[in-house]
Amino acid sequence: MAEVLEKKKEKKEALFSKKNRLLISDPLNDSNPITVQVLGICSALAITVKLYPALVMSISVLFVLGAGNVIISLMRNIIPNRIRIIVQLVVVAALVILVDQVLKAFAYDVSKELSVFVGLIITNCIIMGRFEAFALANGPWKSFLDGLGNAFGYAWILLAVAFFRELLGSGTLFGYPVFEKLGVYNTGYVNNGFMLLPPMALITVGIIIWVQRSRNTKLIEEN
């Protein structure tokens, strides 16, 4: 009886209750997929040389994670437990291929930017991680919010890293020559080619983690 009551209560929960809002805000900071859970690092290194690909990647992940979470959540009661990982993989792969095909037909330029990273989306641990940890155990709406939250958490780190790498490495932002227009080169400044190489992405992510932990002390592990 108590269970039934609780279920009813849950159904009446407002669309944007505090709990649901947390699903979006939590991954931005306290349980950020990149800086706290340290997932999806490989793509954060590979595509943050420039802002534009990072943005396209973020949008694609947003779509795949949002839609995938809802699909998995809708199927959560009929997926056989033993092959659930394969099922998740098939869902991600199918979504990514669909996105790629549609982009190739209707947004050819974007698809050219994206083509390299399609494979990376399929193997992005954040997506499989959210399917496994959240969508398999929660309803579609909550899963959708969780997907959005995590995709945003992923996106802002990606864009932050790409911002510094493109600015310091190429002196541009979205291809616009910021430093040249500001006359920074006249002071003797030279672009740092090292910023374009993967190690600097790792170091930039490391610095973001450092700043985040020093501001948010509950993330610091006790030894």
Place this chain on the structure above:
Amino acid sequence: MDVNKNSYTFAFAGIMVVVVAAILSFAATSLKPMQDENVKREKMQNILSSIGVEVSRDEAADNYQKYIAQELVINNNELKEGVVAFDVDMAKELKKPAEERNAPLYIADKDGETYFILPLRGKGLWGPIWGYIALKGDMNTIAGAIFDHKAETPGLGAEISTPIFMDQFPDKKILDEQGNFVSIQVMKGNAEGEHEVDGISGGTITSVGVQDMIDDCMKSYITFLKNYEAQNTAAHSSSTQNTNLATLSE
């Protein structure tokens, strides 16, 4: 229903695979014509931009008609009939030995000048790279070059498709003073000669790929172009003679 029974697991996997396959093949086949059209127009855009005609994708087909006067296919230094140059798949041709390759050549006519546009294709670091080089009427001086790539690293190898790299090519020469083919060298800095361009720091493998691609693909054309030039000058001088005669008789 017990979702963990073996029979259920098999049935679920089977149905899922069929459904997903159906969705994906439907999407792929129904979008294919539009995708092919995009690829075709992009190719036209690339060919045109090698002679300095920048057009949007929608206008590519019209402008292509306007500027490209002739499409030829060269096979072992001879003209080959019955093959449409535009449809030649460079990736397949490059797998054949040099003597058997079909090499497309586009002859463009822009503002009264003739340009010879040579398609290129080669290997980068992660995947294929390709491009077009337009030669001026002397078949030696480069009028323009455009490169593109499938999967080079953004900010490093991918820079071959940016103006910074491509703008180095105009006015470089592919033949030495004796008229021998020397191609274009991609250098590590200090590229000052007329056969040299500057490579990309951090993109060495892609830069070397560009150099090999230019050398490998252009070779197929040199003999043909020389013959073509000889023929045309002969034709040209005889026609001038004719006009002279005509003027005289008048």
